[in-house]
Amino acid sequence: MINLEIPAKLEQVHQMAQQLASGVFRPISRKYDAIEHCETPEELKPVAQMMAAMPRGSGKSSGNDDGVKNGSNMTGIMAVEAMCWGDVGLMLSIPGSGLGNAAIMAVGTPEQKEAYGKLYCAMAITEPGAGSDSAAISTTAVLDGDEWVLNGEKIYCTGGQRCDAVVVWATLDKSLGKAAIKSFIIPRSNPGMSLVRVEDKMGLRVSDTAALSLNDCRIPKDHVLGSAEIADTEAARKKAFGGVMQTFDNTRPQVAAMALGVARAALEITREIYEKEGVAADFSKQPYNSTARELELYRLEADLEAARLMTLKAAWMADNGQPNSKEASMCKAKAGRMGNQVTLKCVALCGELGYSERTLLEKLARDSKIIDIFEGTQQIQQLIVARHLLGLSSKELK
Secondary structure, eight states, X not given: OOOSSOOHHHHHHHHXXXXXXXXXXXXXXXXXXXXXXXXXXXXXXXXXXXXXXXXXXXXXOTTOOSOOBOXXXXXXXXXXXXXXXXXXXXXXXXXXXXXXXXXXXXXXXXXXXXXHTTXXXXXXXXXXXXXXXXXXXXXXXXXXXXXXXEEEEEEEEETTTTOSEEEEEXXXXXXXXXXXEEEEEEETTOTTEEEEEEOOOSSOTTXXXXXXXXXXXXXXXXXXXXXXXOOSSHHHHHHHHHHHHHHHHHHHHHHHHHHHHHHHHHHHHHHHHHHHTTOOXXXXXXXXXXXXXXXXXXXXXXXXXXXXXXXXXXXXXXXXXXXXXXXXXXXXXXXXXXXXXXXXXXXXXXXXXXXXXXXSHHHHHHHHHHHTTTTSOHHHHHHHHHXXXXXXXXXXXX
């Protein structure tokens, strides 16, 4: 059973990540927001080495003897939330922390994990004609002897310029739809994969977002993640694609944690500004005895706490081997929306201080929007939740 008390090991992870956020990320946040398309910030290179030495949550929770575990998912939530309190873009730019790493560690072979697990691996899914619908991917992968040959175009690839390798989603047979979609590990230096452009963005400006082109890109046969076989029955094909999508069940709670960190940062800055003006939160008062400004802060705090609890539950389920696809989408939808609403409201509550660059509020608001979009938009998450609740397939409910 889930225990809402955070165990000591995870509190230690959170404290270490918070120190990193306040000591390294915050002081350089404005600097790298203004320098777009730069190389990997020098300040992040020692951080990558430090991250590898951080304690990982595993084993039983404090005080439990029932086999309940807090593993890599809960550890990730604690670390990501605290680091994003400092700066989301810088957190995403840490070498070795790409979305492709999560995919490799989730479904890769021991050999693949050894070769690529410690490198900086990006993930390339989105295409010009296949945004939220991953099953519409048209990038092709054809087996030619002992090599795969990939052709296609990928866009909005986070870390696609700076990474060491990219996990690319491609189809073995377009006519079979999602059943034929596989993921492949491609070294960034592969001559068949070229950088088309790096996007200019509203937020997360230090994090590179790339468009990539694959032209007769050849990789060894063993660079496919999971099985290269296409299932011969509808049920088996559905299960196979579910395995490909399982990566998101682990990463969507971490994206939700990004929103938690951004929202917490905005609320803390807003409270500091208000306290200087003599307005402080007093939860002992009844709502009807509070001012409109106080009441708004209470609502924002409650919204943040609701998203936090949903995120913790989804991560806890993943660590304990429980299917969490619905919960992962629920927390991502809730937290993504909450993060954007809280940061924008904080900008409004603080007036010119919120809109100017004298505080980080306007930057937090810019950074928050993409969290509600990437790894599945708000609308896609709601659609996934609806399918689970109604017991309908993707064909039955579009």
